[in-house]
Amino acid sequence: MAPAPFPVAVGGANVAERAQLPPSLAISTVIFALKPAPDGRPTLWVPLVRRVREPYRGSWALPGGPLTASESLEDAARRNLAETTGLDPAYLEQLYAFGGLRRANRPDIGSQRVVSIVYWALVRAHETEFGGELGEERDNVAWHPAEPSHGGPAELAFDHREIVDYALWRLRNKIEYAQVAYHVLGEMFTLAQLREVHEAVLGRSLDPANFRRQLKGTADLEATEHYLEGGRHRPPRLYRYTGPRGL
Amino acid sequence: MAPAPFPVAVGGANVAERAQLPPSLAISTVIFALKPAPDGRPTLWVPLVRRVREPYRGSWALPGGPLTASESLEDAARRNLAETTGLDPAYLEQLYAFGGLRRANRPDIGSQRVVSIVYWALVRAHETEFGGELGEERDNVAWHPAEPSHGGPAELAFDHREIVDYALWRLRNKIEYAQVAYHVLGEMFTLAQLREVHEAVLGRSLDPANFRRQLKGTADLEATEHYLEGGRHRPPRLYRYTGPRGL
DNA sequence: ATCACTTAAAGTCATTTTGACTTTAACTAG
DNA sequence: CTAGTTAAAGTCAAAATGACTTTAAGTGAT
Structure with missing residues (x-):
């Protein structure tokens, strides 16, 4: 059947x-x-x-x-x-x-x-x-x-x-x-992109400087040597998530 | 069947x-x-x-x-x-x-x-x-x-x-x-009893004074006018949980 | 009644964390 | 070269935290 x-x-x-x-x-x-x-x-x-x-x-x-x-x-x-x-x-x-x-x-x-x-x-x-x-x-x-x-x-x-x-x-x-937010982004991302995800989920805006400082305390984030170019401003560094992936 | x-x-x-x-x-x-x-x-x-x-x-x-x-x-x-x-x-x-x-x-x-x-x-x-x-x-x-x-x-x-x-x-x-811990206790309980639950779950001991201070910040706890007598020491005040119960 | 003993409850203080804000850096567009 | 924009780091007061001390209030033994 x-x-x-x-x-x-x-x-x-x-x-x-x-x-x-x-x-x-x-x-x-x-x-x-x-x-x-x-x-x-x-x-x-x-x-x-x-x-x-x-x-x-x-x-x-x-x-x-x-x-x-x-x-x-x-x-x-x-x-x-x-x-x-x-x-x-x-x-x-x-x-x-x-x-x-x-x-x-x-x-x-x-x-x-x-x-x-x-x-x-x-x-x-x-x-x-x-x-x-x-x-x-x-x-x-x-x-x-x-x-x-x-x-x-x-x-x-x-x-x-x-x-x-x-x-x-x-x-x-x-x-x-955390952790959930990373899955919405690609392999590499800027801190501003990550902050955008957090802001959309939480429904409120977050201070960029404080957001950056708090993530530095989290060891699951690794700075790469790549930068995102093309904006009309200083190019932001790209980061990579290094924490656990599944359950 | x-x-x-x-x-x-x-x-x-x-x-x-x-x-x-x-x-x-x-x-x-x-x-x-x-x-x-x-x-x-x-x-x-x-x-x-x-x-x-x-x-x-x-x-x-x-x-x-x-x-x-x-x-x-x-x-x-x-x-x-x-x-x-x-x-x-x-x-x-x-x-x-x-x-x-x-x-x-x-x-x-x-x-x-x-x-x-x-x-x-x-x-x-x-x-x-x-x-x-x-x-x-x-x-x-x-x-x-x-x-x-x-x-x-x-x-x-x-x-x-x-x-x-x-x-x-x-x-x-x-x-x-929180919240889960309260369900292991009765209607009224002392802060020491609540601390014992937290210690057993977390597997480490907690400072009684700091534990007390942190719970006072939580509005889900209400002091009653009752005290637990019978111990060979100053009788502790009994508290009541006032937060949500189900999902 | 007094005293040693025990735990409750409040207080102290140095350290850490947080939130709001400022300064400097590094790019693009014109 | 300059104005505009965002990145990234720094400053500082307020709040939270952790380790510890002091005082309060009961018990049982002498």
Whole structure:
């Protein structure tokens, strides 16, 4: 039997039977990218997929799909993300497993239980192009500001608005103990670029001089002998992240 | 059909069929309690259950079991914990979903896939009594030091040793932004008791005066008009936690 | 009742860290 | 050569931290 399409219940079974089915497992991803908001300032955006079936037909939802028997959780997250958006982030991390009973528990689909394991990532600007193999589905994938206050959709399918809000909260706490921010940048970056990431995530501006001083205390940053030229000003030195990469 | 017993594969299906089964979902719990280690100093202990079936028959494992269709993830964690140990922690939090392919992937059980969602908690001393309804299973439940360096078992069933280590790591990071520690104490507690919890979790001693000063900066602590009497010294004031309780 | 003993709670002080700001350096565009 | 721009380093007062001292308030023994 093919896996049930996410996040709709298994077809065929009636409501009473569905209530007895074991919970099905799905994987979703929240991908954050740094793009200029409508007001011009760089903010966090997420890719969303428009639903073409009930429930929530026409609403925007997080990219996701089922977990198959032969792949790890992270592999499943990557595969679903590639299939729905063509994206391929360098860094993925598990966010949370959502399995409350009210999820997808609507009259029209019965009480089939769906547990979603959600992964999240921060991607670089050049990784935000949707894959070219999507065909006609291309129109149903788009980047949106992560927060309604920056122009993002106030309502998403299922409980996906709450999931994005939770991911934002985690991101803002996690950046305090760093590391996450580096994955949004390339191999080498200037301190100003790194500061821009921190400012977008935290939602406030940081003093350049103090930011520089504090990062010097962190041993995970290494100065290279390269400089970024081309600006109409003194060229900034490029740095490299030397800390841990995965969990 | 009854849910599959945790964490053994569904009986009846042969190995080839098992590989095609959708992943099954199980819930486990890591319960930390503060007890004196063999050396007398208070350290972290966890309740473990001895396995009575293959695989890992005779090894110690985390309490856990299957997720049924009609309960939330946290409810399932509570129910499984009560059934296997009789424990009922006041506070439970989700730790992580483990679903790597090597989990339980042994020749004798085929490649049935088990995804475990792990919850964790810190409990008070008076909550460490195992329930009285366990009967003959009582001998197969026991508290063990969480760390091998304090006398705990170096090897556990499945990947449970890694899970406990990860929970310890999360605990030591999380206590920095507090809150977790309060759940190990009662409604009211002295600053010395709170300091003992922090010391056990962090594994080092803290200066009483500085600890007091730093907590006064935290608004989540409220001094009561009660004092703990009975010691052969000046009675300490009792405090109350006023911060958030759940997620 | 007095005294030695113990821990609570507050205070002291030098050092470190932080936040706001200033100065100097090094490039580009005209 | 000059004005404009940002990089990078430096200054300084305020706040936080770590090690330590002093005083308070109970207990049990004499």
